[in-house]
Amino acid sequence: MSEAPENPTAEITPEQLREVLHTRFGTDEVAPFSAINPTILRQLQHRSLRRFSDRPVTDDELTAVLTAAQAASNSSNHNSWSVVVVRDQAHKTELKPLIGDQPFIDKAPVLLFWVADLYRAHRLAERAERPTVGTELFEATLVSFIDASLAAQNAAVAAESLGLGITYIGGARNHPLETAASLGLPPHTAVVFGMTLGWPSPTDRSGVRPRPPQRLIVHHERYDTDVLGDLDAYDRTINDFFASYGRNFDWIDYVTSHFSSEADFYGREHLLEQIRDLGFPSR
Numbered sequence: 001m002s003e004a005p006e007n008p009t010a011e012i013t014p015e016q017l018r019e020v021l022h023t024r025f026g027t028d029e030v031a032p033f034s035a036i037n038p039t040i041l042r043q044l045q046h047r048s049l050r051r052f053s054d055r056p057v058t059d060d061e062l063t064a065v066l067t068a069a070q071a072a073s074n075s076s077n078h079n080s081w082s083v084v085v086v087r088d089q090a091h092k093t094e095l096k097p098l099i100g101d102q103p104f105i106d107k108a109p110v111l112l113f114w115v116a117d118l119y120r121a122h123r124l125a126e127r128a129e130r131p132t133v134g135t136e137l138f139e140a141t142l143v144s145f146i147d148a149s150l151a152a153q154n155a156a157v158a159a160e161s162l163g164l165g166i167t168y169i170g171g172a173r174n175h176p177l178e179t180a181a182s183l184g185l186p187p188h189t190a191v192v193f194g195m196t197l198g199w200p201s202p203t204d205r206s207g208v209r210p211r212p213p214q215r216l217i218v219h220h221e222r223y224d225t226d227v228l229g230d231l232d233a234y235d236r237t238i239n240d241f242f243a244s245y246g247r248n249f250d251w252i253d254y255v256t257s258h259f260s261s262e263a264d265f266y267g268r269e270h271l272l273e274q275i276r277d278l279g280f281p282s283r
């Protein structure tokens with residue numbers, strides 16, 4: 001067995017880490033730590049990328065990203081996920097209105113569709129002439145959505161470690177049946193989300209969106225339900241962040257308005273029935 005590589009912490013100074021943490025949280029309140037390395041530093045600097053340069057994503061880079069995705073943990077070693085790579089411009093143009101019509105989608109050199117996949121399990125069961133009762137449980141659906149998500153985040157981290165940028169596309173659940181048809185998905189598969197992949201444009205000025213204070217998210221031994229004061233503090237931080245880009249934003253209003261009705265779900269309010277139609281009965 002090979003020895004673990006030395007942790008190259010010497011490259012990252014405490015001042016550098018403090019600055020990165022300040023940007024990540026929009027405040028100096030977050031506790032610094034010394035277990036830092038280039039992997040963690042890169043993760044702390046994550047931001048979604050929606051403006052791409054003309055630089056193509058090579059097959060080799062894509063292979064690296066997707067191979068890293070396959071290395072993610074997966075439930076029961078069933079590997080209940082797949083990914084569909086879309087590079088063809090006409091195909092991207094066809095998919096764009098189905099997945100939220102967001103302007104940057106067809107500008108990305110690569111679109112990845114992360115797929116919850118019980119098709120292969122069904123094929124195996126069919127050949128073995130065995131029942132598939134277990135695939136009808138909500139647990140089986142959940143597991144395939146979880147596996148696809150874990151693989152996608154492995155891909156995201158790998159891509160960003162190479163200097164590429166990604167944005168997840170939840171809009172890929174707006175029209176699940178049409179999107180599945182466009183991707184040629186077999187039964188018992190569904191798109192969990194899409195992802196754009198490309199090199200950052202030199203004109204991209206998107207920032208690192210501050211995260212909530214850690215005490216809201218990380219609990220020790222028992223969940224601390226006293227959240228409102230810290231949520232108000234985060235509201236001020238994230239609103240100031242958007243104000244620095246000239247955007248008038250009210251995060252609390254945004255969250256509460258989103259959940260106040262079904263209006264903001266772009267068709268996803270019908271997801272359960274549509275996922276059933278795709279072969280995830282989920283009882």
Ligand SMILES: Cc1cc2nc3c(=O)[nH]c(=O)nc-3n(C[C@H](O)[C@H](O)[C@H](O)COP(=O)(O)O)c2cc1C
Pocket residue numbers: 046047048049100102167168169170171172193207208209
């Ligand atoms: C599952 C998922 C779906 C998302 N869908 C979209 C999307 O359709 N369009 C978009 O512009 N960003 C989308 N995002 C990106 C989020 O808006 C973004 O991650 C969040 O605002 C935090 O910003 P950051 O990624 O730059 O830190 C999605 C993120 C996730 C995790």
